Amino acid sequence: MGEPAAKLIGTFGSGFSHRVEVTLRLKGVPYELVLEDLRNKSDLLLTHNPVHKMIPVLLHGDRPAICESLVIIEYVDEAFAGPSILPTDPHKRAEARFWARFIDEKFARPFWMSFWSTADVGGKVHEDFVNEAKGNLLLLEGQLNGNSFFGGDTIGLVDIAAAGLAHWLGVFEEICGVTLVTNEEFPGLTRWAKAYIEDEHVKQCLPERGQLVAMFSACREMFRGMPTAPK
Ligand SMILES: N[C@@H](CCC(=O)N[C@@H](CS)C(=O)NCC(=O)O)C(=O)O
Missing domain, CATH: 3.40.30.10 (Glutaredoxin)
Known part of the structure; x- marks a missing residue:
């Protein structure tokens, strides 16, 4: 480089x-x-x-x-010059920002808690988090609209914001024994995740899966005792 x-x-x-x-x-x-x-x-x-x-x-x-x-x-x-990550059309830019923020502000917590919560947290039990996470996943599934990526044919802001869903999801599913995303329920997201992790640029900077499993397994008990995602 x-x-x-x-x-x-x-x-x-x-x-x-x-x-x-x-x-x-x-x-x-x-x-x-x-x-x-x-x-x-x-x-x-x-x-x-x-x-x-x-x-x-x-x-x-x-x-x-x-x-x-x-x-x-x-x-x-x-x-920097180079391919645009955000759309050029102002309306599409606003939409991309909206969904990127949705991922951080609404999607992330129930997604995380679906894996790591064991007890009643703030009045919610594990099943509530799974239901909430699945509702949010359905909203994202709808945003794909048959496209390879959220922004269309190429990786953009929303795909990058959602990267945890593409690569980290499988690691959490394996460690915690919870299946959140199946091809039957979320065919678009399953296709999207595969396309994302297979992209040449993405591949070069994805943490190795085995190392992620080791790292998150080592922190498992700590995460399980937390009322929210670690910061
Ligand atoms: N909203 C932040 C979140 C970043 C974040 O959570 N970073 C974590 C590591 S994954 C961190 O630095 N934690 C250290 C701490 O909270 O002390 C962003 O989007 O950059």
Whole structure:
């Protein structure tokens, strides 16, 4: 890929890091990846994201860092040449942003809790989370509209935001013994997940499945005791 044009502070196994890496790759931006140990945060991370103290963080030139994965994706799309990640039509752009935010704000929690919740959490039991997650999955299934990707023929903002559903889902299903997505119930999403993980740019920055299984298995008891997804 050539001399790094940007530095990404990320961590192994994070779907949020993956979002930024895949965006940089799709845009053809050479980058340096700095892997952070989140149990022992570096000065680099604390200096550049003093507000949330979270990865991913993007450093580009001498200007202040860009934080928050969805914000970084849009920044990279606008700051660098290469194929567009967001549609050019303003209405379609707004729709893509809406569904990307839906994934973080409405989809993510019941999805996560469908795997990891064991007890009554905030008045909800495991089955409530599964039902909620499936309702959200149906909404996403509808958005595919027979297309390969949410944005049409090529990977865009919503596909990148939903990457956890493509690659991390199977890992969680295996570890937790919960099947959330079947081809019978969600044929569009199943096809989409396969197409996403088979994309050449995506493949290059997907964490290896066995390593993900090991990592999430090691944290299983910790996740099960949490009232929400880890931050
Ligand atoms: N909303 C953030 C979420 C990022 C996030 O949850 N990062 C986690 C790792 S996957 C983190 O840095 N956690 C460290 C902490 O909370 O102390 C984004 O989209 O970038």
